[in-house]
Amino acid sequence: MVFWILTGAVALVVAAGLGWSVLRGTRETGPAEAFDMQVYRDQLAEIDSDAARGKIDAEEAERLRLEISRRLLAADAKAQGGSASVVQPVGISRVTAGMLTLVLLLGGFGLYLALGVPGYRDQPRHLRLSAAADALKNRASQTEAEARLPASMPQDAPGEYLDLVEKLRAAVEARPDELQGQILLARSEAALGNYRASYEAQQKIIELKGDQATAEDYANLADMMVLAANGYVSPEAQKALEQALGRDPENGVARFYGGLMMAQIGRPDRGFRMWRDLLSDSQPDDPWVEPLRAQIEEMAMRAGENRFELPPLETARGPSQADVDAAADMTEEDRQEMIRGMVNQLSERLATQGGAPEEWARLISSLAVIGEADRAGAIWTEAKTVFAGNEDALQTIREAAQRAGVSE
Numbered sequence: 534m535v536f537w538i539l540t541g542a543v544a545l546v547v548a549a550g551l552g553w554s555v556l557r558g559t560r561e562t563g564p565a566e567a568f569d570m571q572v573y574r575d576q577l578a579e580i581d582s583d584a585a586r587g588k589i590d591a592e593e594a595e596r597l598r599l600e601i602s603r604r605l606l607a608a609d610a611k612a613q614g615g616s617a618s619v620v621q622p623v624g625i626s627r628v629t630a631g632m633l634t635l636v637l638l639l640g641g642f643g644l645y646l647a648l649g650v651p652g653y654r655d656q657p658r659h660l661r662l663s664a665a666a667d668a669l670k671n672r673a674s675q676t677e678a679e680a681r682l683p684a685s686m687p688q689d690a691p692g693e694y695l696d697l698v699e700k701l702r703a704a705v706e707a708r709p710d711e712l713q714g715q716i717l718l719a720r721s722e723a724a725l726g727n728y729r730a731s732y733e734a735q736q737k738i739i740e741l742k743g744d745q746a747t748a749e750d751y752a753n754l755a756d757m758m759v760l761a762a763n764g765y766v767s768p769e770a771q772k773a774l775e776q777a778l779g780r781d782p783e784n785g786v787a788r789f790y791g792g793l794m795m796a797q798i799g800r801p802d803r804g805f806r807m808w809r810d811l812l813s814d815s816q817p818d819d820p821w822v823e824p825l826r827a828q829i830e831e832m833a834m835r836a837g838e839n840r841f842e843l844p845p846l847e848t849a850r851g852p853s854q855a856d857v858d859a860a861a862d863m864t865e866e867d868r869q870e871m872i873r874g875m876v877n878q879l880s881e882r883l884a885t886q887g888g889a890p891e892e893w894a895r896l897i898s899s900l901a902v903i904g905e906a907d908r909a910g911a912i913w914t915e916a917k918t919v920f921a922g923n924e925d926a927l928q929t930i931r932e933a934a935q936r937a938g939v940s941e
Contacts, residue, residue: 544641548634567612573605665799672798675758675767679729682763690725690921698725705734712741720884723757724918732757748781749885756786759793766794785811789821792832801835808832812844820887873903880912887919890926894933901937910939 577598584594673681698721705714719734735754739746755773759766766774771794777787788811795804808829815822826843833841876899883892893916900909913934920926934940 540642540645544638548637569608570605570612573601573608576601577605661799668798672768673765675762675769678762678765678767685726690918694918695725698722709737710741712738715741719753719757723760728757728761732761746776748777748779748784748787751777751780752784752786753885755790759790764793766790766797770794783814785815785819785821789825796832796835801832802837805829805832805836805838805841809841818888818892876900876903890916890920890923890929893919894930897930897933897937897939901939906937906939909934909937913939 580589580594580597580601583589584591589597701714701718701721705711705718708714715734715737719731719738722728722731722734732754735750735757739750739754742750751773755766755770755777758770758773762770770790774787774790774794777784778791781787788807792804792807792811795801795807808825812822812825812829815825830841830843833839876896879892879896879899882888883896893912897909897912897916900906900912913930916930917927920930931940
């Protein structure tokens with residue numbers, strides 16, 4: 534209540550000052566020629582003063598006096614002729630004063646109600662830090678976050694693939710301790726958008742691996758948890774991220790979700806620093822770069838980093854057609870070994886981290902070059918599941934599969 538009283542009083546004082554300034558303008562100012570005559574008299578006095586100090590010679594001073602005197606006489610004649618005095622209309626001024634008052638009071642309070650938060654208490658730094666610490670400690674669990682979401686629609690995928698996944702589920706249920714089956718199940722469920730089933734399989738993978746579980750295993754677990762919670766980083770996902778970073782402090786997935794978590798608990802300053810450092814350490818085709826670039830400017834604004842500019846995106850890495858052509862000058866054995874190494878690296882990255890359609894197309898083309906048509910066909914089959922419903926992406930990959938001779 535005190536806030537409204539103070540702001541209302543200030544607004545009234547300012548409005549009254551503006552209104553009074555407008556109303557004071559409704560007075561007679563006399564004929565315009567009277568003001569001109571005073572200016573000419575002042576100019577004559579300046580000429581006499583300049584001539585006395587020697588700044589202008591006598592001949593120039595006399596010429597100026599004659600010219601200004603002529604203008605003075607002309608202005609006096611107009612004044613004697615009864616020129617109308619300058620008067621500002623009283624009615625218009627009062628209406629203007631009233632309009633200014635209404636605009637200031639109603640517009641100001643309306644703008645505050647639209648953009649401000651009435652009744653919101655002050656937020657000094659120590660209170661914001663305390664609130665962030667409480668949010669980190671008391672946020673919803675993974676189960677609670679998932680329970681709040683609406684039921685997801687089934688993924689549109691080929692019936693043949695769905696049948697294969699059903700068989701895989703049955704096989705894994707019959708042999709739950711088979712590591713390779715759990716790995717395949719986690720990937721298949723993720724491809725179908727069944728993120729909860731995917732992270733449950735990923736938890737089993739970590740359990741089976743024990744101390745041999747890698748940073749990537751824990752990062753994949755956190756990734757599926759966050760996707761299952763529609764982008765929310767739960768305490769359980771946080772623990773997985775900490776395990777990933779403990780094994781590999783440079784893990785990009787864990788660093789990305791760590792920054793996202795900071796933003797969600799009210800620490801965009803820390804989140805922005807984490808994302809900025811991650812962006813500078815990343816390659817253009819890393820899977821987290823696209824979502825990071827899409828959100829980091831908003832994060833910078835929330836963190837108060839008004840001078841941040843998103844750096845230009847560099848060319849993606851990977852075995853390009855130029856790499857393949859350059860291998861033509863090598864011996865057949867060296868060329869095959871070089872290409873195979875690059876292809877295997879790209880294949881492993883797409884299998885574990887995903888990638889753009891152009892990279893899937895490049896992998897198919899590269900496999901065809903080294904004579905692995907069966908493997909290229911398998912990649913094309915997998916791509917149809919990964920990019921199901923994205924016809925533009927599928928067309929890009931389909932063209933590469935057709936050139937490689939593995940498209941149906």
